[in-house]
Amino acid sequence: METLPLATTGGELSIWELFWQAGWVVKLVMIGLLGASIWTWAIIIDKTIAYGRMRSALNRFEQVFWSGQSLEELYRTLADRKTTGMSAIFVAAMREWKKSFEKGARTPMGLQMRIDKAMDLALSREMERLESRLGFLASVGSAGPFIGLFGTVIGIMTSFQAIAGSKSTSLAVVAPGIAEALLATAIGLLAAIPAVLAYNKLSADAGKISARMEGFADEFSAILSRQIDEKVGQKAA
Amino acid sequence: MKAGLSTSLVLHAALLAFGLFTLKAPSAHDVGDVQAIPIDMVSIEELTQLQQGDKKAPKAEKPAPTKTERPHTVPDAKTIGNNDVDLDDVPKPEASPRKIDTASAPKPEPAPKPEPKPVEAKPEPKPEPKPVEAKPEPAPQPPKVAEAPRPTPEPAPAPDPVAETIASAEETPAMEFPDELPKPVSRPEPPKREVAKAEEKKPQKPTQDKTASTDQDLESILDQAKALVTKEKPAGGGAKRSEQTASLGTDRPSSAQKLSASEMDALRQRLAQCWSIPAGVDDAELLKVSVRFRLDRSGELEARPEIIRGGASSGPGRTAAESAVRAVSKCAPFNLPADKYETWAEVVVNFDPSDMF
Structure with missing residues (x-):
């Protein structure tokens, strides 16, 4: 958008000239689509980076978790940090565990349920964060061409009206108007195509990460439930 | 998110800047000079009637008129050629009297022209025209001359020749035109003396003039008059004389128009509608009849159609012949193009059941 004021060079029918000649509706459509494209790419870049980070974080956490380190110790190191992904689930579960045992849990069944709930909550929060803004990509992908087409139709309409006025x-006489109108569709496609591709790729990635975290949550839940059983058994014995 | 947004902005800015410098207006689609091709709708008739020309001529871009070696003998010289003016006149050999006159004028001296014409010569013509009965030219003049012995110079030339030739004839009376002489001599005696004087001075005039003796015939005078009117030498047929090479075509003159295929079809179809084929005839050959009929300009039959082929005096043949004649008279006013009347003034139609349908 910042570059638009530069658009004064070029020939009679360069893209810039076409943009400036267009009517305000078409101009609005083109500017909107350009903004959508910018935002789409911002999301794509952001998400790609975020997913990459998340994946490496998951790998690191799994490594640490299965390294045989004591869970208490791990919790202590993670508790005061800002956590993401699996560590967030782990921290949520451990916090619930701790709270229950500090106050003296009555029924192991209730404790198990609470821990599961806490983990589910953490998981859904994480997923929500991961998948945020992907909806915008989907919208741009599906609506972008239509918006561009709308600009084109309006542009061609006005250009035909002008032709009718000029009686030629x-x-x-016809070509410039149609060319400038088609530019709107071109920009729409330009925004929509990367958006669709990126949406498919990112949502698949998000699905994979989500499955990995769910798997971890289930595993951790199983471990905790074993521990609860053991503790209950110790108390009973 | 900030990182993503800023990266995206930078990328878009870079892309737009790149486009700014590289995506100029596409170079104009250079269309070569294409000449518009005029298209005419040509009827089949025009297509079938080839242009007149020379069959062996090379194909040329420009249709050229034919070159003929003997232009005078070609009858329709008006249609082709590059003369400015087309003349109907058939070229004629020069009038013979002139030669005779030249022969009669033996005097070689170059005469002083101005003097003789105005004064002395005029008196002579006045009397003479009267005796000469046929000439239209001299007739009007006499009155004027009678009133004033010196009339305007215009009338002079016409009578002059006559007078002079007569004078010359008088000089050498016995030689060539004895029959004419008596008349002029008889009446105007007084002028003759003047003439005699004039004669000595004017030797040439007689040579140019034909009228004196033999040209009393109306024709040559009319020719002269015509030449004056048209201001053209009466030699026609020059239009055919062309320096351009002949165009490719047929030798046949194409002046005769033909009925186009569609017009002939229309005529045939009409006749087929009017024709009720006699039923119950085994042999279709019996039904084949050729009928000839003449039409006037309005398309009406001029006479009863006549059978020129087929038919018979009795039996199915007769029925067929009658049906054909009936068909023609039933259709009678034929609607045919009037400008091609020559082609359909006489029509021969073959009535054949296998053809008509």
């Missing part, structure tokens, strides 16, 4: 059927 020469192609030289």
